[in-house]
Amino acid sequence: MTMSFLQLGWRTLWRDARAGELRLLWVAVTLAVAALTSVAFFANRLEAGLERDARQLLGGDVVIASQDGQLQSFVQRAQQEGLRHVTTLVFPSMGRATDERGGNARLIALKAVEDGYPLRGSLRVAGGQSQPDAATNTIPAAGQAWVDATLLAALELQVGDDLLLGDARLRISQLLTAEPDRGAGFMSFAPRVMINAQDLEATGLVQPASRITWRLAVAGENAPAVARYEAWAKEQVGEHGRGGRRVESLESGSPEMRRTLERGEKFLSLVALLAALLSAVAVALAARAFAQRHLDTAAMLRVLGQPQRSIALAYVFEFAVVGLLSSLLGVALGWGVHHGFVWLLSGLVAEGLPAANWWPVGFGVGMGLTLLFAFGLPPVLQLAQVPPLRVLRRDVGALKPMSAGVLVIGVLGFAALLMAVSRDATLGGIAVGGFTVATLLFAGLAWLAVQLLRRLVKENTAPRWLILATRQLAARPGYAVIQVSSLAVGLLALVLLVLLRTDLVSSWRQATPPDAANRFVINIMPDQSEAFQSNLRAAGVSQYDWYPMIRGRLIEVNGQTVSPDSYADDRAQRMVEREFNLSHAEQMPEKNTIVAGQWLPGEADGASVEEGIAKTLNLKLGDTLVFDIGGARHSARLTSLRKVDWGSMRANFFIIFPVANLPDVPSTYMAAYRAPRQAGFDNALLRQFPNVTNVDMDSTIAQVQRVLNQVIRAVEFLFAFTLAAGLVVLFAAVTATREERAREYALMRAMGAQSRLLRQVQRAELAGVGLLAGFLASVVAMLVGWALARWVFEFTWTAAWWVPAAGALAGALLALMAGWWGLREVLQRPVMHSLRAAAE
Numbered sequence: 001m002t003m004s005f006l007q008l009g010w011r012t013l014w015r016d017a018r019a020g021e022l023r024l025l026w027v028a029v030t031l032a033v034a035a036l037t038s039v040a041f042f043a044n045r046l047e048a049g050l051e052r053d054a055r056q057l058l059g060g061d062v063v064i065a066s067q068d069g070q071l072q073s074f075v076q077r078a079q080q081e082g083l084r085h086v087t088t089l090v091f092p093s094m095g096r097a098t099d100e101r102g103g104n105a106r107l108i109a110l111k112a113v114e115d116g117y118p119l120r121g122s123l124r125v126a127g128g129q130s131q132p133d134a135a136t137n138t139i140p141a142a143g144q145a146w147v148d149a150t151l152l153a154a155l156e157l158q159v160g161d162d163l164l165l166g167d168a169r170l171r172i173s174q175l176l177t178a179e180p181d182r183g184a185g186f187m188s189f190a191p192r193v194m195i196n197a198q199d200l201e202a203t204g205l206v207q208p209a210s211r212i213t214w215r216l217a218v219a220g221e222n223a224p225a226v227a228r229y230e231a232w233a234k235e236q237v238g239e240h241g242r243g244g245r246r247v248e249s250l251e252s253g254s255p256e257m258r259r260t261l262e263r264g265e266k267f268l269s270l271v272a273l274l275a276a277l278l279s280a281v282a283v284a285l286a287a288r289a290f291a292q293r294h295l296d297t298a299a300m301l302r303v304l305g306q307p308q309r310s311i312a313l314a315y316v317f318e319f320a321v322v323g324l325l326s327s328l329l330g331v332a333l334g335w336g337v338h339h340g341f342v343w344l345l346s347g348l349v350a351e352g353l354p355a356a357n358w359w360p361v362g363f364g365v366g367m368g369l370t371l372l373f374a375f376g377l378p379p380v381l382q383l384a385q386v387p388p389l390r391v392l393r394r395d396v397g398a399l400k401p402m403s404a405g406v407l408v409i410g411v412l413g414f415a416a417l418l419m420a421v422s423r424d425a426t427l428g429g430i431a432v433g434g435f436t437v438a439t440l441l442f443a444g445l446a447w448l449a450v451q452l453l454r455r456l457v458k459e460n461t462a463p464r465w466l467i468l469a470t471r472q473l474a475a476r477p478g479y480a481v482i483q484v485s486s487l488a489v490g491l492l493a494l495v496l497l498v499l500l501r502t503d504l505v506s507s508w509r510q511a512t513p514p515d516a517a518n519r520f521v522i523n524i525m526p527d528q529s530e531a532f533q534s535n536l537r538a539a540g541v542s543q544y545d546w547y548p549m550i551r552g553r554l555i556e557v558n559g560q561t562v563s564p565d566s567y568a569d570d571r572a573q574r575m576v577e578r579e580f581n582l583s584h585a586e587q588m589p590e591k592n593t594i595v596a597g598q599w600l601p602g603e604a605d606g607a608s609v610e611e612g613i614a615k616t617l618n619l620k621l622g623d624t625l626v627f628d629i630g631g632a633r634h635s636a637r638l639t640s641l642r643k644v645d646w647g648s649m650r651a652n653f654f655i656i657f658p659v660a661n662l663p664d665v666p667s668t669y670m671a672a673y674r675a676p677r678q679a680g681f682d683n684a685l686l687r688q689f690p691n692v693t694n695v696d697m698d699s700t701i702a703q704v705q706r707v708l709n710q711v712i713r714a715v716e717f718l719f720a721f722t723l724a725a726g727l728v729v730l731f732a733a734v735t736a737t738r739e740e741r742a743r744e745y746a747l748m749r750a751m752g753a754q755s756r757l758l759r760q761v762q763r764a765e766l767a768g769v770g771l772l773a774g775f776l777a778s779v780v781a782m783l784v785g786w787a788l789a790r791w792v793f794e795f796t797w798t799a800a801w802w803v804p805a806a807g808a809l810a811g812a813l814l815a816l817m818a819g820w821w822g823l824r825e826v827l828q829r830p831v832m833h834s835l836r837a838a839a840e
Helices: 005-019 023-058 072-080 149-155 197-203 223-243 255-293 295-303 308-344 359-375 377-385 404-422 425-456 464-475 477-511 526-538 570-576 611-616 681-688 698-735 738-750 755-792 803-828 831-839
Strands: 062-066 084-097 105-113 123-126 134-136 144-147 162-165 168-178 192-196 213-219 519-524 544-557 580-584 592-597 606-610 624-629 632-644 655-657 668-673 693-696
Touching: 005 308, 023 255, 023 308, 023 359, 023 698, 062 223, 072 084, 072 213, 072 223, 084 149, 084 197, 105 149, 105 197, 105 681, 105 693, 144 149, 144 162, 149 168, 162 192, 168 192, 168 197, 192 197, 213 223, 255 295, 255 359, 255 377, 255 404, 255 425, 255 477, 255 698, 255 755, 295 308, 295 377, 308 359, 308 377, 359 377, 404 425, 425 464, 425 477, 425 755, 464 477, 464 755, 477 755, 477 803, 519 526, 526 544, 526 668, 526 681, 544 570, 570 611, 580 624, 606 611, 611 632, 681 693, 698 803, 755 803
Parallel strands: 105 192, 144 168, 580 655, 606 632
Antiparallel strands: 062 213, 084 105, 084 162, 084 213, 123 134, 123 168, 144 192, 162 168, 519 668, 519 693, 544 580, 544 624, 544 668, 592 632, 606 655, 624 632
């Protein structure tokens, strides 16, 4: 009497679970799902929180920024739609203490606001540096100013003192601790001074040449009206955006911070991908071992009349239940782990993130089932094809290579899911493609190594244990190839993780080092050049960037006049209607790399252009560019394209002429340096050179470093999951041939081999396999790490020469440890027990 596949599936599931047959499968799937869903939960909640807080970060539902202040039509349309609106002005200026308080001066970001500001979010102020802050729904009263605490320290002032702004004298009444629409533009690095719009005229700071940004914020409770207004505003900006108008978005932020956060997200995705790839190998090995142990059971079921279809469906049902339960367990574990990310990154995300939706749950369950079906089911499905004759003859019905169709479909589906979760085609391609190519490479080299070992070991001179170990490997080259390849893949991920944790993270830190330049001084006159540099050297500043700054407008390309009408792209239109900061230097600046063309020092008519702006303005090598510099035409030929690391905190320029001097071109100078730690250095510098503008980047560098440290801690947190998955792979790879080893050792012991000799054979075999796998894995890990650093994380990295040797030794040690743990009972098993099991 036959059973239905459901009955058979439940019975085999219960029996295998009690016998521990499914332990490796449970662990591998759970770890993979936990690693992936922890990142998915965090990313899902973070995106929802950003969407929720978008209006507060912008200061309104819709924000239009303008460089000319011509926003009357936008105000009228807002009034017609019944929407609230408020206008603010932001521009750089100099704030100065009174002579009685020392007369110190400092570059500030001045912001003039009117009643109703902000429309979304709230300001937070404090009455003094040691007092707690609180939210407020007011703005500075006429005659008063709210300032950042850093300005008080720079000017040696206190709350209640007067601050000189142009022709006006305002009293500092509050410390400004938070403003919702601060943003992360260049001027946000300077201390904020907020005043009432009524006091702006008295300062006399608004002049025709002033670089002012007007921001019109619009908000309303009528969602359709807001949507209509936003669509209309975007249409207007697209058609009439000649005055530098734009509709602002959350993407207008600091390039340094965006780069750091993007790299952090990619690091987290990479670690999660490695965990999933490792788990796939572990599942494949564990499933094949599972199928090998169930061959006799399947043959007996065939003898008892169980149909092949019923047997196949029973195992599909068993694996579906295992996949579902282990996936749900992984989702629960990932949900708990993601709270660790929220805690570790508490300084980056707002408190009270919205609850995650169901997408990470569905993704985790789908990934777990795909993982199990793609890599675990193909060998198990062969159990339904085991002939009944195996009950009498153990040499028939052995497992064949994977079911090709099922395996290909499953692997492609799994690879597609991994590419999707990586959120980066390059990252996913290098990780998935690199591991696929590495697996094939490992298999080929392992087969060659086995053949070479067979020829090199001379049986008449080599030790007995080495001869037996070589025979063990050569007798079953297929098992040896699988074992070396699996072990190498596991070690590849582990070595890559170690490099990620040490060298790659160290290179990431060095991309924005703590000792990066924290002062950018501009508007240094040519006749002040020697005195300014002497002042820096006298203060102990020996290393600094020093470049001329030239203001020029692009007016022609290849003889064709350039205007905003020449481009459809809004960014290109804004760029050609304003002046560029140009420079010249005979040697290419550091943190710049040539991606096309050639940098020729001293080339009189050459020009090197940053690749991003070249793409925006459709510029190509060989183009002739004409700039209007101080009313004079300056022509140059585009000879090279540069990739610029904008996060390096160095002096960078869009366009550089590769010559040491441009004698007839008006210019000023800029300096970038690490300020000495002596008190009053900045103020003394400004007193000696009152015309220069000194931008303090301390707070920005500190913020970037803080974000960097927090993201690295999150990477290390997830590192534990991937490390566990790697150890599972090692254990599965080493123990995959346990039963075969037990039978072979039993035969040798029956023929008189001593336990000491068999231990030597086992250690030699494991050490050899681990040594080869570790060496191959380390070499490939160096290549994959270099590719990731070069094309994904975008920084320079070179691994140490000793990595392959260390990887080989570590592989041998780990293989020996895993073998001791997983195979120690093989040598202790009674000989008769093993021989009877082999004969049954």
